[in-house]
Amino acid sequence: MPNSKEKRWKDGSRIAEGKRIFKRIYGKEFDDSYQGFNFATDVDEFIDKEQVNVHVFTYGDNEKQQNYYAIHHYQRPTSTRDFNVLLMNNGVNAHLLYVSDVQALTGYRYCDICKLQAFKTSNPNINRDMKRHMKKCKKNNCKIVTKVILEKFARPFVPHILSNVTYRYLFVYGRENEFKPTEYYITYDIETFDKFIQLNYGEESMVVSQLIPYCIASTVKNKSGIHSFCYDIRQANYLDQWLDQVFEEAKQIKKDNKYEDESIPQHFEVPVIGFNSAKFDVSLVFKNLKSKNWKIVKHIGSGTVAKQITVRHKDTHIQLRFVDALIYCTKMKLKVFVRDIGMSIMKKGRFPHEFINVTNYATELDKPEPFPREAFDNKLKNKSLNEAKYQEYFVEAAKYATRWDYLRYYNVQDTPIMIEPIDNLIKMMFKYKIDMLFMFNMSQCANAIIYSSAYDDFEMNGNYNVEDTDKPINITIPYQRAKVESYIEQDQKKKRYTSNSVTIDDYEYFKEIFENQRYYICQSKFTWKNRPTLDRIDNELSHSKDNVLPCCLYCNKYKGNRDEKQMKLMIQLRKYSLLKQLPVTLVNQKVYQIIRKNITGGLSNVLHRYNVAGETRINHLEYDVEKKCVYSIDSEHIMTHIIQLDFDSQYASIMSSESYPLIRQTCHKMFMCGQVLEYIVDQDRCNEIIYSSNRFTEDEQIRKSVPLFIAQVRGHIDENYINFCIGFGPIIRNIDIPVNEETIGKYMYKHLVDSNLPRDKIERKLTNLVDTHHEVMSFNCYYLWILIDQFYFIIDEIKSVTTFSKHDKFNGFVKDFMQQHAEAKSQKNDGLATFCKLILNSAF
Template sequence: MPICPAILNHPTIEYLMAYRIMDQFKAQRGFITYDFEKLSDQVMKNITDQTTLLSQLHKLSIASTEVFPNQDKSYELVKRCYTLFDELSENYQEQLDRYELPSNSSFVHLWLAQTFESVEEIYQCMKYEDNALHSDSKSNENTNSVGGINAISFDKCVKVLGWNSSRFDIALLWDALDCELWTMGVPIGSLNYTKSITVTHKKSHMKLQFIDAENLFGPMTLKACVKDYGDKTEHTDVFPYEIINSNNWKEVLMKTEPFEYEDFKSQLKGGYSITKDEYDQYLIDFKRFTNRLDYLKYYNINDTEIMVKPLMNLIDTFEQFNIDVLHYISIASCAYATIRYSTYFPSKFNLESDKQSYYEDFDINADYSNPNPDAKPFELTVGYWKNKCYHYKQQDYKAGRETDKNVTADDNDYYKQLFETSVCSICSAKFTYDNLPSLDRQDNELSHTKANCLPACVSCNISHANRDPKITSLHIKMRQYAIKHNLPMTISDERIYKLLRECITGGLAAVFHRENIAGKTHINELTYDEQSNNLISQDNENVTTHVFALDGNSLYPSSYSSVKNENIPYTDHRMYMAGRSKFYSEKPYIIKNCIDQRKEIFVAKVKDYFSKSEYNNLLALPPIFRNIEIENKEEMIGEYMFSQAQKHSLPMLKKDRKLSTLLDTNGQFMIFNNYYLWLLIDLGIVITDYKAIAVFEKNAADEPFVRTMMNLRIQAILAGSTKEKFHKLIIN
């Protein structure tokens, strides 16, 4: 199947695309931001010999800003704040009764109940209006299809976003997320880092999905986010939460005078948490409030309100590419959806500063049948047909359908001629070895008989299932478009999957020299003595003055952009990306031919080595990077590393996996992609054995995305904005 999560994993966009009404697309603009203020009690409790619990956090207040979007992209805000003082109020039980909450419910339960009430209104603001859809003349013809235009999918889920909430705020919410009125789903992430968790109301079936807003922007402070993405006139307020604990909160917060400057002294920061100027501003702000509790509520609400503008600007940034940011839980998933979407709609990423022309956009009205004209026509064999008949009979038997009149192996000649002379009854494509035939039952209540079946592509038959016909057509055409342009597709061959999975490497690097003192440490170099077959480590006469690291500027986008560069000696001076798989082979002569011809995109599993005469040319940076298993012996890891491990009582009996640099494959089969292997061959490597190869179609479809995001990054750099990091994260 094609890979385009922005469409195929987003039911609303999938529907709009299938019904040709993408001009009605609108990103989700209704959401809620929230934030906790906490009480901190010093504990100083030893958990283990090496771990001490310094303090324990308790809930003091929770605030939220609810965003109700209008049709013109404006929005209304509703701000709320609940505190421990609410639990002491005379009408607290009355408030609990209103939402049918148990009498022992906390103020957080009360906030959640109110929030569930609000999200129903937010949902009504966001969902598509029937009139708006019918106003498009192109959609009128579709109103009588399966489900009808009124059946447009729009999830009854509203995002609730906190800043850095995956580590702290969600932990404070945890005990309130499961009760008689709502239930908690399975969290994504871990207990220490919860990326997302969905809570569903048992009556209304509305859902709150809690995610971390910081994950949508990348690592930065809320203050930096507001500066770069929000309203620069907004400022974050200050509050000395460290002086408030579970014993004094009532007394401290009911005082009418402002906090003293000394109250802002922070043990965590090792100084004052604010400057004198910020304290003076605080004194001015405090005059608007009757007591510290009112200021706490204002402070808590303000931290939620200032998140709104950055999020709205982020939504606008991606909406121009038809990407719905709030459908995703992180910048990584959003970026992945964007880059895959760009391969189907490259013109969306053709900025004014980039007038290059790419291949045409995907068009739901276009005919993409027979996308690969060079594919070999399919010829039915006795074995293939016999296998098909067996599985058809098994399907019908398990479904309780009569099998007496099913197609049989005796019908081979009839279907051989049918598949050669006819086309797919669903997409009109010819049957080839790239596009295998099957039988599609017209009446799903009946079995696989001649009278009930028409020929159809296997992929079309799978897509067809019980889907809306127009959504089926979308899936089929996107697949054909992907084949035509060699775009990535899901892997259906388990052998290819295992080969690719095996070559994903990473891990801790083996560090050979931990200490270099400027002006003292001599630079060490390695030389190989071929006669004694020893590696000699010795200091030369040069003394270390600086340690620096070289990093390729924009290395990732340069690698996958496929932009033509004369310095790339292979495949027409481009580093092409892999599209759909072409074939898998374990025949040595096929593997060798693919490697030697230097035309195909592949990953190959081989054994290889460098001649000893090349060692001294390569020891400065051995070119084979691999995560291998290493025995912790002195002769293996070196005297220095071994002595350090013993000094710190590290376990030395077990084997470790280390990301290491090698001069051969250590007597093992290892996997290399085509560009890496060709580079090693040009450096003099000798291949001694061939195990397997997976060959892929090649494409340059990521170029529009990379160019667009790189231009946006350059603009951010020139403007001195930390948005530069944001665009770098998207590209990476």
């Protein structure tokens, strides 16, 4: 409808209401310059102005039915109105639709309090379940509190052995030399063109493009060699045809990756690898991954970013695992991936992507002659192809009968060039007995490598016995009675003969055993931390005195495995981890919550400063204790240079446990946490541990008695010493910051007003502090000691202290990779240098 001064809507119409809302939010009348609602940047302002909670739903599907589900909730504590929208995303573009009835759309009823918990409407017990949840919801202040079920017994954390069933099996049977990586796989790439959608706004318009796949290529690497294939839009159901062939090729790849020995446990998923495919390629073929012939059996990620998708064929049961090559490195362009990791130069033709679109592809690609030079003009970047590069293209394109043939050649080229860098990554990982394509991502690979180094001298038959100094257990009659009742209950459930089972009358007999003997499997002492049970010699018989031996709970658990070698592995790993004080899994919920709460990130609170070399005076802040004011003071010196420290380069030093003179505690070394020792709330003991003078000892024997810890404390830096650190507050934490004039100051608040940016609301930002913001915060021992010893931090309250053993077993890993990185740099081996940097950063 053309613009005119004539009014073309009624005051009660949808258009009129939209214009009124526009004025409320943006503070001005609607005009033709409005470029549309940007959900990512405008939603917060909309919520604050309208005082509504926005709940975003999206569409997905599974094997049985299509479904809609919630993906994000934008909520404000003071808002009571809900605004529900449906986000439709094709992987490139997104559209929002208003949802009037969430229950009818999703088939779920959402909690009226938290708006997060949902129950299926088909559930006959929905009212009961909802009532129970709402009761908890009110108790938890409208928050869903998830509880992680921890393991009952702490077990060694040894990911390079325990996370791979194949390597674990070969290791326990002394056949590690037979271990091999997954080295055969399929790569793929998709070519797309734009489909333009015109959205009118008066006389002007906003053009949104939708990407349509029209050509897909794959390269197969198997034992017999490398070959490629390609399908395009001219073929009926070409994406399904491509998947059919991928499944067919996967049969041979599965055989080639397989071990000849059928007794070796192994995984049979065939990797299908794209480049930057998590957000792009997978979304374009997603709807084709479910059909009458195959189905999605695993989907890791969100509706818009698929980190991993596993598809299984319903007849052959072949499983394809779609992954992105970037999960094994870092964000980079394909050219850089090939150059730095593949150690080669990407040789690929040219194609006029901007020139080909949905309206002209059929006629243009049917032509026999190469594209004209002007077809390669990039209007977005205002660039054109020079004559020399065009002639290179012309010579190559002239070899093909039509532009379709050249397109297929061009599409195929993107798939074999991925093989060399992927193979290099596989080889570099396998040096440390890591099967890269079995792992989920680079972080998991790096984690396995660092523990592979920590356990480098571990042997199945090694002697790792350590004398337990814990308090010996004193079996009481109530304890023994509970154990006896448990044994009888077990036997009765299994319908064993129980008349000769142990009874409470055998108390003195077993008390003497527990006081004078050791566990018959691991030879450890009976202690309160390592409690005893009775293990049956013949599992077909009951718990009788002549059929049981004293055993610790840990050994008893893994003896039930029935595989003596697997049991021995778990026992030996436990002994080794205790001897070397290496980490084990957490079993204490309180300790888990303390650690989990502080695994956090987020946007930083950025402080802007304007500096001009040769003009700006060197400036410092100064706090006036009496006036409670901060002053900005210029010195007489002029700024000439700006130095920036890249913290990434410090990652290795933090976990190396290398000796540095500036580390004043624990013999000038920063040790890593091992196993949880105690969770302490006694104030005297907490103070004793935190302020222990032994932290400064130079004596190695005394140093061994100093535990590492995490302390939950509330405190502040002494006002008289704030000027020591006012330029950079040493307490870095995520906190809720009111974005108002009183908090951020007149200058920054005026900037927000002038730029029409969100303000007068609460934002959570990572920022620098000189106190704990009146909250109890967690600090590891080295952090807290620096605050106390160098910044005069005063502790006002101690909630708890959790102590840990310590180790320096990551030292070898850091030294090895730092040395390799330096040598690779000097030898201009970019592939190895990039690999070492990726592993060091990911391990941190």
